[in-house]
Amino acid sequence: MAMTLSEKIFASHLRDEPFPGTKVLSLDVVLCHEITTPIAVNDLVARGKDRVFDPSKIKVVIDHVTPAKDTKTALQGKILRDWSRRQGIRDFFDIGRNGVCHALFPEQGFIRPGYTVIMGDSHTCTHGAFGAFAAGVGTTDLEVGILKGVCAFREPKTIRVNVMGTAPEGVFAKDIILRIIKELTVKGATDCVVEFHGDVVRGLSMEGRMTLCNMAIEAGGTSGVCMPDEVTVDYLWPFIAADYRDKKAALADFRKWWSDEGCEYVKALDIDVSNLAPQVTYGYKPDEVKDAAELAGTAVDQVYIGSCTNGRLEDLRVAASYLKGRKIADTVRGIVSPATPKVFRDADEEGIIRIFMDAGFCVTNPTCGACLGMSNGVLAPGEVCASTTNRNFNGRMGKGGMVHLMSPATAAVTAIEGSIADPRKFAKGGR
Amino acid sequence: MKTFGGKVLFLDRSDINTDEIIPAKYLTEISKEALKPHMLEDLKIEGFDPCDPGLHEARVIVTKANFGCGSSREHAPWVFEINDINVVIASSFARIFRQNMFNCGMLAIELPEEAIDRLFKHKGTNANASLSVDFNNNRIAIESDKGSESFAYSLSAFDKALVEAGGWVEFADSKY
Structure with a gap:
């Protein structure tokens, strides 16, 4: 059978x-x-x-x-x-x-x-x-x-x-x-x-x-x-x-x-992805998803890159390809958590950690971190985070906070803009 | 076996997730007792007040679809258990939450949407709905100032055995 x-x-x-x-x-x-x-x-x-x-x-x-x-x-x-x-x-x-x-x-x-x-x-x-x-x-x-x-x-x-x-x-x-x-x-x-x-x-x-x-x-x-x-x-x-x-x-x-x-x-x-645009969540459920362009301009207070969804070397590499030679917006707190010590070490050897730091990101140790609001990176009420994690539930990253889920590329360009942005509008690597 | 039934708490929304039932910041607790005051603390329903003292008189939750989605945290059934809520009735459950309920010897009863709608008719400002469970005959009965009615439900033999055994640890330990 x-x-x-x-x-x-x-x-x-x-x-x-x-x-x-x-x-x-x-x-x-x-x-x-x-x-x-x-x-x-x-x-x-x-x-x-x-x-x-x-x-x-x-x-x-x-x-x-x-x-x-x-x-x-x-x-x-x-x-x-x-x-x-x-x-x-x-x-x-x-x-x-x-x-x-x-x-x-x-x-x-x-x-x-x-x-x-x-x-x-x-x-x-x-x-x-x-x-x-x-x-x-x-x-x-x-x-x-x-x-x-x-x-x-x-x-x-x-x-x-x-x-x-x-x-x-x-x-x-x-x-x-x-x-x-x-x-x-x-x-x-x-x-x-x-x-x-x-x-x-x-x-x-x-x-x-x-x-x-x-x-x-x-x-x-x-x-x-x-x-x-x-x-x-x-x-x-x-x-x-x-x-x-x-x-x-x-x-x-x-x-x-x-x-x-x-x-x-x-x-x-x-699913045919040939015409798929970068996707971002907008509500409190992970099926509330729109094209990034539809949410463009939504101001964010924090950008989080990490987690079991998108904290691996490839993810950091993609984000860094947009961040290279650029600075994140003054209004944004950027946090990146390499998912494992090996990811951290490899990213360091490739110069990726340096790119994140030069762009203005805080680099944490490998941990689940801000994803579920248990340790660091907790939002204040009314704050918004662009995040490469997996859940946008009410209160997930801190009571009264709002989470928009997205890819590392979209998170990186959002950090640069200070508001949700479409990575297709950005050339990789400013300098 | 646990006791089932009593005053009903109606939660009129689908897709209530376990972060809303018990926020992650309380997962640093290692006793069920410590969870007690934080039940449904982040629940987003218009007009719902997690500080309402009446919440702790509830013994049964009646709600909509996909209840308990999200995290696997068994703290969600535990925060109900420690508040003497041993029954949740919904039109559907997320898999892990549902299994966690039976693993704790608690009841997660699925009813068709139309039956759930009828149960919700007993929700009202002063309805004081009360629900009883006839475990042996697979029936629930609701009573309020709007009247009374009863519904049959079905449980798999395994779910029933878990409730009778008091949970999965007891069941598995005697068998494997």
């Missing part, structure tokens, strides 16, 4: 079906951060079940508030740190090695095609870019995952999104996914996996594919998914070279996860 990628993963990982339609899957990786994990750890301790199913399959990072800002966040970090040591979890990323979970864990080679991945974080869907089934879960699912290595799901249906055409200059993966969310709406993919297909997707780097999959949850999707191909093999090669004779063999192995010809989709969506 023809199967989708996620159906294949469900079939190969099925541990139990306690009731019709309820699939308990065995997990390949359980990812943890300091916001949702400590309560699970404390509960396990309280239940006298302070154990983990397999310390080698648990990956842990402190990323949301780092360095700790107060006693409470210091305690969250301490609970995670003590637990990782106690349980012999070797892949624990503390300050100095830490970065945004959905950028750091793929960079470490932890995510592979065909894997089942959970994390107490809704943007876990990012990891589907590798051809994995990756789902955000709550603390209770996480707790059982840590203890038993299983998680229960209603088997999702699959939506096929076909991205065709040629993306014009100034249009990036972020613009494409914002447009897709506009089409699907914030609930259009609930209980569904969103598969991204088409020449445009095949032409994206892993970074671009992660940007697409990252925001599948903003349409309600369980996981975003891309078919693992040569790009996936190249990205993972440093981690898998010992497992395969050559890249061709790895590709052949990865291909077994591809959705079959004739498999069942609950919905199909074709």
